[in-house]
Amino acid sequence: MSLFDRLLGIDRRWIFLFVVLAVTIPILAPLGLPVTTTGSTRAAFDYIESLAPGDIVWLSFDYGPSSAPENDPMAEGFLRHCFLKNVRVVVCALYPLGGLGLANASVARVAAEFPEKKYGTDYVNLGYKDGAEAVMRRLGENIEDAFPTDVNGQPISNMPIFQPKHQTIPSGDAGMGGNVAGIRTIGQFKLVFTVATGLIGEYWITLVNAQFGTPVIIGPTAVSAPKYYAFIGSGQLKGMLGGMKGAAEYEQLIARKYPQMAKFYRSTRLFTGTKGMDAQTGIHAVIILFIFLGNVAFLLGRRRQGRT
Amino acid sequence: MELLGTWIAAFMTLAVLSFLYKDNPIFRFAESLFAGVSLGYYVGITLDQTLKPNLFEPLATNFNLNWDLMIAGLLGAFLYMRYVPRIGWVARYGLAIYVAYYIGVEFTRKLHGEVLPQMARTILPVRGFDFSGIEAFFTSPGMLALGAIIGTYSVLVYFFFSKEHNAVTRPIARLGVWFLMISFGAAFGFTVMGRVALLIGRLNFLIFDWIYPTFGV
Numbered sequence: 197m198s199l200f201d202r203l204l205g206i207d208r209r210w211i212f213l214f215v216v217l218a219v220t221i222p223i224l225a226p227l228g229l230p231v232t233t234t235g236s237t238r239a240a241f242d243y244i245e246s247l248a249p250g251d252i253v254w255l256s257f258d259y260g261p262s263s264a265p266e267n268d269p270m271a272e273g274f275l276r277h278c279f280l281k282n283v284r285v286v287v288c289a290l291y292p293l294g295g296l297g298l299a300n301a302s303v304a305r306v307a308a309e310f311p312e313k314k315y316g317t318d319y320v321n322l323g324y325k326d327g328a329e330a331v332m333r334r335l336g337e338n339i340e341d342a343f344p345t346d347v348n349g350q351p352i353s354n355m356p357i358f359q360p361k362h363q364t365i366p367s368g369d370a371g372m373g374g375n376v377a378g379i380r381t382i383g384q385f386k387l388v389f390t391v392a393t394g395l396i397g398e399y400w401i402t403l404v405n406a407q408f409g410t411p412v413i414i415g416p417t418a419v420s421a422p423k424y425y426a427f428i429g430s431g432q433l434k435g436m437l438g439g440m441k442g443a444a445e446y447e448q449l450i451a452r453k454y455p456q457m458a459k460f461y462r463s464t465r466l467f468t469g470t471k472g473m474d475a476q477t478g479i480h481a482v483i484i485l486f487i488f489l490g491n492v493a494f495l496l497g498r499r500r501q502g503r504t
Numbered sequence: 505m506e507l508l509g510t511w512i513a514a515f516m517t518l519a520v521l522s523f524l525y526k527d528n529p530i531f532r533f534a535e536s537l538f539a540g541v542s543l544g545y546y547v548g549i550t551l552d553q554t555l556k557p558n559l560f561e562p563l564a565t566n567f568n569l570n571w572d573l574m575i576a577g578l579l580g581a582f583l584y585m586r587y588v589p590r591i592g593w594v595a596r597y598g599l600a601i602y603v604a605y606y607i608g609v610e611f612t613r614k615l616h617g618e619v620l621p622q623m624a625r626t627i628l629p630v631r632g633f634d635f636s637g638i639e640a641f642f643t644s645p646g647m648l649a650l651g652a653i654i655g656t657y658s659v660l661v662y663f664f665f666s667k668e669h670n671a672v673t674r675p676i677a678r679l680g681v682w683f684l685m686i687s688f689g690a691a692f693g694f695t696v697m698g699r700v701a702l703l704i705g706r707l708n709f710l711i712f713d714w715i716y717p718t719f720g721v
Contacts, residue, residue: 212524219700219707265705266698292546296553324553329609345557402617403609418698422691429652430625432617439694440701467708475704476697483696 200493211486218482222474229477231470236428237445240413240435243387244274245453249282252357252379253387254410257287257302258328258396260294263417268302269443269469270415271391273450275306279313280454284357286385288343289324290331290396296324300347305466316346317356323347328396329403335382336408383408387434391415397424401432415442440476443469514714517706626656655683 259267278285287303289295303321322343325331334342345351358379388410390400397414405412411434414424418439427433437446447470451458461468519534559577562570582598585591632645661673662680669677
């Protein structure tokens with residue numbers, strides 16, 4: 197039996213072992229490989245950079261723990277970026293299986309890094325709501341109808357975050373439900389950033405952007421990323437962070453623009469997209485090697501069969 | 505408590521990964537537990553975050569103002585009547601309104617939000633070629649428009665099954681297959697990256713959240 201015959205009949209568990217090693221070694225000893233920036237991530241970053249202090253944006257956690265390694269770095273990067281720019285952030289979760297838990301954890305983690313940010317004024321977590329499409333339609337009519345309270349059960353009607361830019365709520369006034377011209381609908385937001393797995397991200401584009409005109413940026417899992425290029429091409433998306441690579445690119449852009457974030461991303465023990473990309477490169481090398489060896493072995497075997 | 509949670513998560517991760525060696529009872533236990541916990545979590549979160557603030561509390565605090573919520577609540581409750589065979593037919597009313605609502609929402613969303621903008625973007629003027637260099641030429645607006653038009657129409661020809669492909673349409677359909685293959689290749693590459701990201705996340709958890717703290721690293 198030749199070497200190539202043995203390769204064709206290799207036990208798949210050996211390949212699994214190589215894969216585990218290719219992931220583990222870069223995690224234990226990061227290589228610091230460079231991450232190049234793609235146009236869709238650059239466009240997303242530039243759009244967020246163009247927001248002015250006091251602008252209000254919507255961050256939707258539309259993913260669960262099954263894609264957290266890809267999506268968490270995007271959501272947390274976006275929160276940090278907004279806090280650095282003094283942009284107000286309204287957070288919600290529309291993914292049923294774990295979206296809320298991830299939103300709570302990410303908001304708590306990033307808010308702890310920015311102690312000067314006040315809950316209810318600079319950011320708010322509205323919690324989870326079932327029925328993503330129906331929720332989005334309600335957001336286009338009245339946010340308070342969809343989310344009467346925040347995640348802690350506090351009514352959102354009097355929260356300062358929903359007041360227009362640079363306007364503080366007069367004492368005793370009724371907020372959203374009263375006479376103050378507050379932020380009432382999703383159409384008044386400067387941006388929706390959906391960090392998504394599955395269809396919910398698409399709903400933000402084809403429903404909220406199409407019907408209410410709110411600009412949308414998406415952070416999809418890598419599996420979903422190809423389909424969103426069509427939406428970038430049609431101008432329905434302002435940008436996209438495609439999978440872990442997109443998250444890493446975004447982190448690099450933030451770090452380049454804000455030196456304090458460069459220091460943070462270098463020193464944090466948290467999992468980041470940039471850290472994940474070393475392992476991605478290692479494992480891709482292993483996959484390419486095995487595809488190559490498999491094809492060579494197959495072709496040589498076929499040639500030999502042709503001779504006999 | 506957090507330490508216990510980490511140990512349980514680590515055990516479950518290893519239990520699931522043990523399938524890579526071979527199927528075993530520990531993997532089956534982890535799989536069943538995951539399915540059960542997911543369903544329980546879904547029910548709990550819907551009760552706490554959707555039904556409580558949107559239905560139960562408004563009805564309890566101000567029934568006169570919110571009585572109309574009873575209609576939606578009842579329609580939702582109707583769906584479960586199928587488990588009572590004698591009045592199972594009642595579930596059809598809830599289901600009919602549910603389906604009709606989503607058809608209405610989906611119809612507008614698909615047409616207005618997807619079909620029309622995507623079609624408009626495919627019908628492009630083929631102009632704006634840049635001959636200053638190879639890269640500039642292939643990324644110029646004219647070339648991108650040409651690529652979008654050729655790609656879209658050749659794929660459409662491939663999927664046109666009402667007439668047998670002839671000498672003219674066969675090569676166009678073959679070109680469409682090439683466009684499809686390139687698209688599937690890109691999707692496969694992204695899929696590999698996505699699945700690998702999950703493995704990276706789990707191994708990162710095992711190393712930094714479980715092994716390192718356990719050994720005081």
